[in-house]
Amino acid sequence: MDEEYDVIVLGTGLKECILSGLLSVDRLKVLHMDRNDYYGGESxxxxxxxxxxxxxxxxxxPPSLGPSRDYNVDMIPKFMMANGQLVRVLIHTDVTKYLAFKAVDGSFVYTKGKIYKVPATDVEAIKSTLMGIFEKRRARKFFIYVQDYNEADPRTHDGxxxxxxxxxxxxxxxxxDDNTIDFIGHSLALHRDDRYLSEPALETVKRxxxxxxxxARFQGGSPYIYPLYGLGELPQAFARLSAVYGGTYMLQKPDCTIEFDEEGKVRGVTSEGETARTKKVVCDPSYARNKVRKVGKVVRAICIMSHPIPNTNDSSSVQVILPQKQLGRRSDMYVFCCSYSHNVAPKxxxxxxxxxxxxxxxxEKELQPGLSLLGPVDEMFIDVYDxxxxxxxxxxxxxFISKSYDPTTHFETTVQDVLAMYTRITGKVLDLSVDLSAASAADE
Incomplete structure (x- = not known):
């Protein structure tokens, strides 16, 4: 503790571990502390x-659920977009060598009381039962426009x-029509509310x-991948990366207190009577309660089942998005399922x-539309957090304080927060122009 560090990171949640990894790769001297005796924090x-x-x-x-050690149950379950920013960060830092991934079987959307596979190409649009014959043609034209769209080539802009x-x-x-717009906006572009409709279309087309x-990347039934043995592997992989580049880790450090000088600037972190000196602190909201505000609450049901989610083609891993409009709500609902196929539960x-x-x-009652899609449940746990x-x-x-995790079952918002924090801490933008073929998802 009795040293000077470039950055001290508090909490080993996923965001904090990614940042300590990135900062260590930048050759900054990093000390990473957590009050818990395990990695991952809330994630x-x-x-x-x-x-x-x-x-x-x-x-x-109960013994009927099988061996405890066969379970790896994420507290903040999220899939990764195969070509998304998080995968680029994994390749940029070479963390892929510590992890194995597998493609996710299915991506579905809830419309008019039923579950449908999300069509993502012009060919899938024509086959989809989500739309009538005339709407399929219109959707196909839209899909072709988006697939061909190139920001640098005005000939693809259609004026x-x-x-x-x-x-x-x-x-x-x-x-x-409205139903098509609903599934495109929420299950393809992954917008969380309808504000995007009045914003420039470029961002939605990029998404x-x-x-x-x-x-298209893994030719699977969804655009998502997910690590074998669950997301708990991710913080540990970034912690390993940080350690390789000289980062120092201290778990079970109680009462980590951020110290400020008379000008209100960070000067160090104290735990158990010792102070480590630094000019920059990165932490999750729980380490800086007086510098954050509550902006909402998330409710999550964790269900153990003995069968896949009905009407998802027996997918062993799947995402279902329930757009807000379909439920008469202000925010979307997310269903995430994984199984023994990703080594997170017994066979x-x-x-x-x-x-x-x-x-x-x-x-708890708000979750009913999503729970009604699951079929019989062996055990259910409810988690509510601010x-x-x-x-x-x-x-x-x-x-530098991260935002709490939202209810989305994909990583897009998480990585946006990490990259914005990285820029604030270092004053530079992380270069994520990487060779995506450097990472692959296991077939088995």
Missing amino acids: ASLNLVQLYQKFRNSDKP MDLSRVTTKELFAHFGL FKLYAESL GKFIAFVSTEVETSEP RFEPVNDWTLDNC
Whole structure:
């Protein structure tokens, strides 16, 4: 502790571990501390006994669920877009050598009370039962336009400047109906509400292209990949990376207190009577309660099942997005399922999560539309947590605080936060122009 560091990172959640890895690769001297005796913080993966200890105050799960050690249950379950920013970060840092991934079987959307496979190409649009015959033709034209769109080549723009044309105007240009717009916006472009409709269409088209490119990458049933043994592997992989580049790790450090000088700038972190000196601190909201504000609440059901989610082609791993409009809500609902195929449960067991932003005083009841899609459930645990975001001015105090994890079941918002924090800490933009073929997802 009695040393000077370039950066001290508090908490070993995924965001903090990615940042300590990136900063260590930049040859900064990093000290990484956590009050817990395990990696992962809020984004840890738990075995069955740990799950029961957390939610039931018991360490005796029923034998019918199988061996505890065969479970790796994510507390913040999220899939990765195969061509997305997180995969680029993994390749940029060479963390891929510590991890094995497998493609996710299915990507579905909930419309008019039913689950449908998300069509992502012009060919899939024609085959999809989501739309009537005339709408299929209109959707196909839109899909071809997006696939061919090249920002640098005006010939592909069809006379539209997408940095000015709103997304709503773009959809109107192709005559798409509300249901088609709903699944394109929420399950392909992964927008979390409908504000995007009045914003320039370019961002939505880029998101759409990312989805289609990710889908094509592994020729699977979805654009997503997921690590074998769960997401708990990710923070540990970045911690390993940081250590390789000279980062120092200290777990089980209680009462980590950020110290400030008389000007209000960070000067170090104290734990157990010792102070490590630094001019910059990175942390999750729990280490800086007086510098964050509550912005919402997430409710999540964790369900152990003995079967795949019905109507998903018996997929052993799957995402289902329930757009807000279909539920009469202000925010989307997300269903995530994985199983023994990703080594997160014993053979024949499936772990499903239903999560959303809390909108009422009865969070559990809000999950009902998602839970009703699952079929019989062996065991269910409910987790409700507050979401925080920083309110401090990091230019004045040098304290860089991550946002809490939202209910989305993909990593796009998480990585945006990490990359923005990296730029604030270092003053530079992370170069993610990498060779994507350097990473592959296992076939088996």
